[in-house]
Amino acid sequence: MKGKCAHHSCFPDTTCALGHTNRAECEHSGGEKQSSGDDQPTTVWDASESTSDIPWNGYVMGTSDLAILGGRGRPAVVGLIGPPDSGKTSLLAYLYMWLLKHGTVSGWSFAGSWTLGGWESVVQYSRWTSEPPPSFPPHTSSAGRHPGILHLSLREQSTGRLRDVLLTDAPGEWFCQWARVPGSSASDGARWVIENADSLLLLVDTGALSNSGKLPATRRATRDLMERVGARSLCPTAVVWTKDDIAVPGTVVRTIETASSEFLPSSRTMRTTIETPDTIEACFAWAIDAATNRSPVKVVAEPRLSDDPFLALRRPYGRP
């Protein structure tokens, strides 16, 4: 026997959003009614089986799944942004491989995850199972409008406090589109990441910058993104040069560095390479610390733009 639910937060593979063990008892249950044809989200479940006891399905979260985390405080959001193929998902895969091997990220101990299936899916291509040899994760699909969100619970070793950290895994095309037209409805997913992130890792694809064929588009996408992020985000940002073992012409490096210092003057520059996995750990350690307000943020001195006496009142009191 099939039943339907019209509640916007209800999904068949987790618990009823309103807590009913038996979904048929929920007021949003439509019993055996057929779909009314309106645009209300409708979930179909098999009423002959009891509903899942577990409110997380284990795979990447969407934005509507985040309510289950809210009970213990606002999670810290680390946004990974960058052009397509800059290495966002690969960086996440290395973070999970690091945790599998070490259990900690620089002072934070692993304390659980409600997206372990999502993490396992991210690393599945990076494992020695059978032929072909391990590879980086495939390109993240740009289908859909909400970023995939991976969750970690981490306990700070020095204080014992528990923090939920969310890491976004969104396709690079979204960020390129957002950099071009931030208000576009096609940029919803990228906008969600930028608006909700507590720290940002903006990835610069060293591999693409070293390739003369890809250089123009990558340089443009990277600079556009830096400009938009600088204008629209106030959260701590690190510019991460991925694949740093690849040599890039000095003039190209200077171009990107100039854009970085102009548009993101408070940002930190980091470099990662899979040849030295510690660089990837350091990158996430910074992002997690920054997102959880542990790192001091460099304050930029505001330039004086006018000598108008009225504006002088904006000076801090007590200043001569």
Next chain:
Amino acid sequence: MDGPDVLVLGGSGAGKTHYAGQLLGRMRHDRSGRLRVRPGGVDDLSKLEEVLACLEEGRAAGHTPAETWTGIRCELEADDGTAVVVEWPEYAGERLLAIVDRRMMPDEWRESVHGASGWLLFIRPSTLKLFEDLLGRPTGVEPRHSESATAIVDGVGWDDRARYVELLQMFLFAARRSTNELIEAPRLAVVLSCWDELNGETSTPEELLANRLPLLDAFIRSTWKDESWSVWGLSSLGRALQNDEPDEEFRTHGPEKFGYVLRPGETKQDPDLTSPVAWLLGV
């Protein structure tokens, strides 16, 4: 329920049934352990009939049938005279990991979780599914991006480091335990079973857990208070027995003369198989 339940968590082939048989034998026939069965204190010996008979004959017991779900009620007493009644569960290991794979917690598990004062988690190190990856063994050449679409890996395909964490997370949720602060109850004893298969392993049980399953080790340390969890090495039989060919020495001396545990922090063998359960029950 008259006494505390022990929630035994262990997958197929993790050694739960042999331990149950040996534990019962120890508690009935070897009075030197920390826990003893009061004479006549087991309600229904037939529930472990097969394993008890096999061990007496020096043979390994067969696989517990998939439909098995039963509890064995034992009246125990400790060294200091403390009386404890324990309901010891017996089930096929597939039923446990099916919870992770199917993401459903059947009623019998829900009831066991609510009644349990301690959890005994069986892990058999020699059969763990631990994948090697690019971090542990680079390809030596620049890895390419996979052309495949991202596929979702179901629970069966997970690395065991993640699978055991998910299992504990699900049981903690079912037990309604918040992990915001480190928890005291239920106590957790991690039992690394079939220690004799590890070929001269010289680590302590804690070191082995941290080396083989760092993710699980970090999860437990971040969830339980130090005094509320422990790791044990266990060899219920002390050696490998066959299903069809009796071990003459085992048969002659009796099963209670075989098997050992490694206590937390120790590398030497202790014949008292009851000590993990005694620790779990706080006696």
